[in-house]
Amino acid sequence: MRDLRLWGLKKSPWVYHVAAASCNNCDIEILELLTPRYDVERFGVVLVGSPRHADALLVTGVINRKSLPRVLEVYEQTPKPCLVIAIGTCACNNHIFRNSYNAVGPYDKHIPVHAYIPGCPPKPEAMILGVVKALSKL
Amino acid sequence: MSTWFSGWRLIVGFLVTVIGVPVVGLVLTWVDRFVSARVQWRKGPPFYQPFADILKLLLKQTIVPQGVARTAFLFAPVVGIAGMTLVAMLIIYSNFNTVVNQQSSFIGDIIVLLYCFALVPISFIIGASASGNPVAAVGASREMTLYLGYELPFVLAILIPVVKVTQQWGVASALRIGGLVAYQQQFGPLLYSVSGVIAAVIILFTIQAKLGYVPFDIPEAEQEIMSGVIVEYSGAPLALFRITRAMAFVLLPLFLITLLWGGLRDWWALLKFLLIVVLIVLMKNTNPRLTIHQALRFFWFILAPIGIIGLVLAFIGL
Numbered sequence: 324m325r326d327l328r329l330w331g332l333k334k335s336p337w338v339y340h341v342a343a344a345s346c347n348n349c350d351i352e353i354l355e356l357l358t359p360r361y362d363v364e365r366f367g368v369v370l371v372g373s374p375r376h377a378d379a380l381l382v383t384g385v386i387n388r389k390s391l392p393r394v395l396e397v398y399e400q401t402p403k404p405c406l407v408i409a410i411g412t413c414a415c416n417n418h419i420f421r422n423s424y425n426a427v428g429p430y431d432k433h434i435p436v437h438a439y440i441p442g443c444p445p446k447p448e449a450m451i452l453g454v455v456k457a458l459s460k461l
Numbered sequence: 462m463s464t465w466f467s468g469w470r471l472i473v474g475f476l477v478t479v480i481g482v483p484v485v486g487l488v489l490t491w492v493d494r495f496v497s498a499r500v501q502w503r504k505g506p507p508f509y510q511p512f513a514d515i516l517k518l519l520l521k522q523t524i525v526p527q528g529v530a531r532t533a534f535l536f537a538p539v540v541g542i543a544g545m546t547l548v549a550m551l552i553i554y555s556n557f558n559t560v561v562n563q564q565s566s567f568i569g570d571i572i573v574l575l576y577c578f579a580l581v582p583i584s585f586i587i588g589a590s591a592s593g594n595p596v597a598a599v600g601a602s603r604e605m606t607l608y609l610g611y612e613l614p615f616v617l618a619i620l621i622p623v624v625k626v627t628q629q630w631g632v633a634s635a636l637r638i639g640g641l642v643a644y645q646q647q648f649g650p651l652l653y654s655v656s657g658v659i660a661a662v663i664i665l666f667t668i669q670a671k672l673g674y675v676p677f678d679i680p681e682a683e684q685e686i687m688s689g690v691i692v693e694y695s696g697a698p699l700a701l702f703r704i705t706r707a708m709a710f711v712l713l714p715l716f717l718i719t720l721l722w723g724g725l726r727d728w729w730a731l732l733k734f735l736l737i738v739v740l741i742v743l744m745k746n747t748n749p750r751l752t753i754h755q756a757l758r759f760f761w762f763i764l765a766p767i768g769i770i771g772l773v774l775a776f777i778g779l
Contacts (some may be wrong), residue, residue, distance in 0.1 A: 324520075331517030335510065362503040364494070367510050372687035375524060375695040378517070402522040402695045 332378060332404060333458050335367035339377035339401070343394045345384025348444040349411040353381055356447040357386040363451065365426055379406040385420045391427050398434045406457055408438045410450060415439040478549040486707030487511040488728030489738060494743045503778045513748050514608055515700050523696030530591040537588030538701035544580025545708040554727040556777070557636035569636045571619065578671065585680065585690045592693035600689025604680035610669040610760035619664035619669040622651045622720055624775040642724035646765055650723035655779045659771030661721050663764050669744055670756070672706065674746040677756055714738055
């Protein structure tokens with residue numbers, strides 16, 4: 324039973340894109356990832372419109388005091404075997420906003436993060452690699 | 462034919478409809494995604510992709526949000542899947558009864574079929590309204606409007622073969638699927654006439670709307686209102702909704718073939734079925750989404766008059 328569930332999760336990770344005040348650069352790269360050029364649908368990855376349908380949250384950008392409650396809410400709305408993949412250096416460790424007065428820290432201070440994909444912005448290939456590593460560690 | 466034998470046949474038919482139709486439907490969902498991928502010059506997912514999706518959803522956590530009418534919320538997907546199973550039973554049993562074919566079902570089963578097809582949008586509306594989400598409410602109102610739109614031309618298109626059979630054999634066999642199939646086995650498919658072509662075109666557009674495919678995917682516009690009617694669903698109920706859609710994807714082309722293109726009793730039916738499916742997928746891939754008032758105008762003021770013209774032609778005998 325557990326193997327079946329794991330197989331299903333690995334073969335069809337549906338992703339939801341959470342942009343918590345990013346500079347839009349990582350978002351553009353995520354959109355690039357979902358275009359026919361990289362064709363992640365062949366791994367079963369589908370971009371869904373609602374966090375209720377999602378298995379993986381692609382989080383980008385640095386969290387500030389305004390966006391933290393929203394991010395937490397989205398995380399709570401996701402059904403629970405769910406991956407969180409931090410995309411971009413801002414999401415991993417705050418990057419240049421490290422000492423900023425309104426940045427409330429990288430994602431792993433607030434929600435469990437399963438994969439870190441650094442880069443400003445990371446390449447789509449790096450994102451695929453990161454997601455594959457996160458899935459193979461399940 | 463002993464009672465034991467007929468009982469055995471009923472059980473086999475039941476297993477085929479309950480297990481076979483969803484499985485074929487999921488494979489067809491893969492065909493849909495594969496053809497879409499090829500249209501967009503991609504590779505596309507492997508064939509087990511829909512099964513992995515359904516399996517994952519079935520084994521995932523199901524969230525029932527606060528403020529939801531719990532019973533209606535969880536019962537709505539069951540309504541849809543029950544309606545589709547009933548349709549599958551009616552169509553398959555009427556087509557494959559060994560004693561061909563007039564008496565295989567009851568008088569008026571085509572009307573029952575109409576209502577059973579209506580259970581799918583009704584289940585979506587119930588589920589969306591019960592979930593209490595404003596986005597789902599928008600989706601539900603759009604689903605209702607779309608249903609009111611396509612049901613009128615759909616009924617007109619169904620009346621065309623009924624009228625044609627009535628002129629020869631009377632109403633009692635025309636209101637039976639078995640009667641329609643037997644008529645077509647004797648006189649050739651109803652599609653090969655002017656009114657038959659009109660009916661087929663109308664039913665093709667209606668299939669597109671009933672499946673929620675792209676020119677008419679207004680109720681669950683993913684990019685616009687976040688999957689609309691199913692926005693609050695997760696886990697097993699969402700899987701049931703997807704299975705319902707997959708079953709509809711099998712049954713609506715089967716219904717079109719049964720009604721107009723000579724029934725399912727020969728091997729050509731398989732080829733016809735694949736042709737219709739690919740046609741639907743290509744229509745899906747080459748059209749942008751309409752707005753709801755465009756869709757309503759299309760169904761009421763373009764397709765419905767065409768349907769009335771087809772009905773008049775059928776009365777004349779063309």
